[in-house]
Structures are given as structure tokens and as C-alpha cells.
Amino acid sequence: MFHWFDNKKERKEVALVLSTGGARGLAHIGAIDELLDHDYHIHSVAGTSMGALIGGMYAAGKLDDFREWMLTIDRKKIIKLLDFSLSQHHIVKGERIIEAMKSVVPDVRIEDLEIPYCAIATDAVSGTEVVFTHGSLYEAIRASISLPLFFSPVRLDDKILIDGGLINPLPLNRVKRQKGDLLVAVNVSGHDYRGQVELRKMIREQQNEKSRFMSLINKFLPDDAGMNYYTLLNRSTSIMINRNAQLQLKLTPPDILVDIPMNRYDTFDFDKMERLAAIGRTKTHRAIDRFLKE
Numbered sequence: 158m159f160h161w162f163d164n165k166k167e168r169k170e171v172a173l174v175l176s177t178g179g180a181r182g183l184a185h186i187g188a189i190d191e192l193l194d195h196d197y198h199i200h201s202v203a204g205t206s207m208g209a210l211i212g213g214m215y216a217a218g219k220l221d222d223f224r225e226w227m228l229t230i231d232r233k234k235i236i237k238l239l240d241f242s243l244s245q246h247h248i249v250k251g252e253r254i255i256e257a258m259k260s261v262v263p264d265v266r267i268e269d270l271e272i273p274y275c276a277i278a279t280d281a282v283s284g285t286e287v288v289f290t291h292g293s294l295y296e297a298i299r300a301s302i303s304l305p306l307f308f309s310p311v312r313l314d315d316k317i318l319i320d321g322g323l324i325n326p327l328p329l330n331r332v333k334r335q336k337g338d339l340l341v342a343v344n345v346s347g348h349d350y351r352g353q354v355e356l357r358k359m360i361r362e363q364q365n366e367k368s369r370f371m372s373l374i375n376k377f378l379p380d381d382a383g384m385n386y387y388t389l390l391n392r393s394t395s396i397m398i399n400r401n402a403q404l405q406l407k408l409t410p411p412d413i414l415v416d417i418p419m420n421r422y423d424t425f426d427f428d429k430m431e432r433l434a435a436i437g438r439t440k441t442h443r444a445i446d447r448f449l450k451e
Contacts, residue, residue: 166449170338171197174329174411175208176402177322178345179304179424180433182207184417186224187437188343189215195445197339201273203332205321208343209276209301213294216274219262226261227430235427255299264295273333276301277321281310286324288331304424305394322346323394327402329409342411343437345419346402415444 171192175185185208192199204212214223238254267274268291276289278300289297300311300318311318325331326346334340406414417440422433 168337168339168412169196169198170335171199171341172332172334172338173199173202173212174327174332174340174342175202175204175212176342176344176346177206177208177320177326177398179207180426180429181345181417181419181422181424182211183227183427183430183433184345184419184437184440185211185343186220186430187434187439188415188441189220190434191438191441191445192341197341199272200335200338201333203275203277203328204301205277205326205328206302206304207345208327209321210298213270213274213276213298214262216270216272217262217265217294218271222261223258224430224434226258227427230430231428235425255295259295264293267291267294267297270294275328275331275333277325277328277331278303278311278318279321279324281305281317281319282315284324286321287316287318288328322398322401325401325405326398327405329405329411339413340409340411341413341415342406343415343417343441344402344406345417345437346398413444413448415441 173189173192175182175188178184185204189199189211199215202212202216204210211220211223214220238257267289274290274294276297278287278289278297279285280287287300289300296311296313300313301321302308303310303319305319305323308320321328327342327344329340329342332340415437417436419433419436422429426433
């Protein structure tokens with residue numbers, strides 16, 4: 158007897174996995190648009206860092222609201238959303254941006270979302286993976302995006318949670334599956350080597366050069382964009398994340414892989430939403446075509 162899921166070209170149920178990648182993760186929006194335009198039904202989603210954010214907005218049925226809000230984001234608004242801190246272990250508190258998003262998309266419990274969803278974070282105490290499948294959506298997102306040294310970590314019980322990309326940047330093994338579905342992965346975790354320059358620009362636009370905070374930043378992010386504490390950490394982390402993503406692809410190969418390195422965009426290009434979403438849509442269209450021709 159013929160079953161609809163025996164022929165991969167007829168499969169329409171999708172378990173979607175979205176990677177880390179900073180602002181490059183805005184390409185996930187275009188990828189989702191293209192999947193829906195091809196009549197695929199996304200029945201579950203898992204994401205890390207920016208993938209957790211975009212996946213959460215979709216699972217909540219609020220991706221269009223989030224998209225409209227992102228279209229209003231320019232460089233000045235990005236700077237206003239960064240609540241800079243004098244802390245020794247982070248530059249930005251991260252509270253202001255979460256509150257801004259909540260004003261557009263209210264918080265909801267993960268177990269009440271329209272489709273199964275999970276977000277990945279890393280416990281800096283034990284070095285283990287933390288998988289959010291219940292509780293506050295924004296608590297999960299905030300933990301998953303806690304880029305070390307940039308955002309303040311999230312303290313939860315006895316855990317100190319930081320960016321999930323450090324341990325599982327492309328959580329193919331965590332998304333909820335069902336018989337006959339397609340596993341689709343969108344990977345934007347390319348190397349990010351320009352982050353220092355963009356970060357300095359944003360901080361200088363918001364801070365007085367003679368301020369105490371700027372004095373600290375001048376030591377942490379010197380004018381020389383060559384090898385220093387920040388660039389060494391940034392590049393090391395980027396390489397590790399990219400390698401871990403490749404490992405996940407080997408351990409759990411997806412049916413459709415949308416691979417979008419995008420080295421010309423960096424972590425802080427949040428004002429380029431339309432451009433990045435368009436790239437996501439184009440790359441996903443090509444990946445679906447390749448899949449259907451196999």
C-alpha cells in the first residue's frame with residue numbers, strides 16, 4: 158500500500174531547525190517565507206540564539222508582527238536598545254531589547270505555543286546543554302542569545318546560562334519529529350571577523366569619548382582591528398561554533414540544508430533585515446529545487 162510519506166517529493170510536514178548567527182539569523186525569516194510559499198507545513202521548530210528568537214516568533218504565530226517591527230529598526234534604534242554596562246563580564250545588560258520585543262510580541266509559555274518549540278542555551282557552570290521546552294518564551298530566548306562578554310548571562314536556579322551556539326549551534330537532534338516529515342536546517346553560522354569594528358562604532362555613537370565606560374572599551378577594543386583580546390575570543394568562538402554546526406550536520410543529516418555563510422554580514426547588522434531575509438528566501442528556494450531534483 159502506498160503511503161504519502163514514502164515519496165520525499167510529496168512530503169509536506171517539516172521539522173525546522175534554525176542556527177545561531179547574530180543578525181545574519183534574520184535570513185531565517187526569508188527561509189520560513191519560502192518554505193510556506195512551497196506549501197510546506199512547519200509542525201515543529203528548534204533554534205539556537207538568533208534561531209531561537211526567530212523560531213520562537215514563528216511558533217507564537219507572531220513572525221509577521223516581529224518582521225514589521227524589525228523594518229523600523231535603524232542604527233539609532235539599535236543603539237538605544239543597547240543598555241550598556243560597566244560590568245566586568247558583559248557589555249550589555251540585554252533587558253532593554255527584551256522589553257522592546259515584549260511590547261510587540263507579548264510573552265507566552267512555551268507549552269502554550271501553536272507548535273512544539275525548543276531553544277538551546279549553555280550552562281557555563283557545568284558546560285552542559287540546556288534545552289528549553291517549557292516556561293517563559295522570552296526567558297528561553299534571552300538565555301539562548303547570551304553571547305559571552307556581550308550580553309549578561311542569565312541566572313536560573315544553580316545555572317549560569319550563556320549562548321547555546323557554544324554547545325549546539327544547529328540543534329538538529331532536538332527538534333520534535335513525526336513519521337514521514339522532512340528535517341530542514343537553515344545554517345547561518347559563518348565566521349564573524351568584523352564584529353569588533355561595528356561594535357566600536359555603535360558604542361562611540363552612544364558614549365562620550367571621555368566617559369568611564371568608553372575608557373574601559375578603549376582598553377577592551379583598541380583601535381587596532383588586528384589581533385587583540387576581543388578579536389581573538391570572537392574568532393575562536395566563531396570557529397568553534399562553525400565546527401560544531403558541521404558536526405551536527407554529520408551526526409543528523411537534514412533532508413534539506415539551506416547553508417548561508419554570509420561572511421560579508423556581521424553580528425550587529427540588524428538594520429539590514431530586508432536584505433538578509435531576501436538572501437534567506439533565495440537560498441532556500443535553491444535548496445528546495447536541489448532537493449526535488451535529487
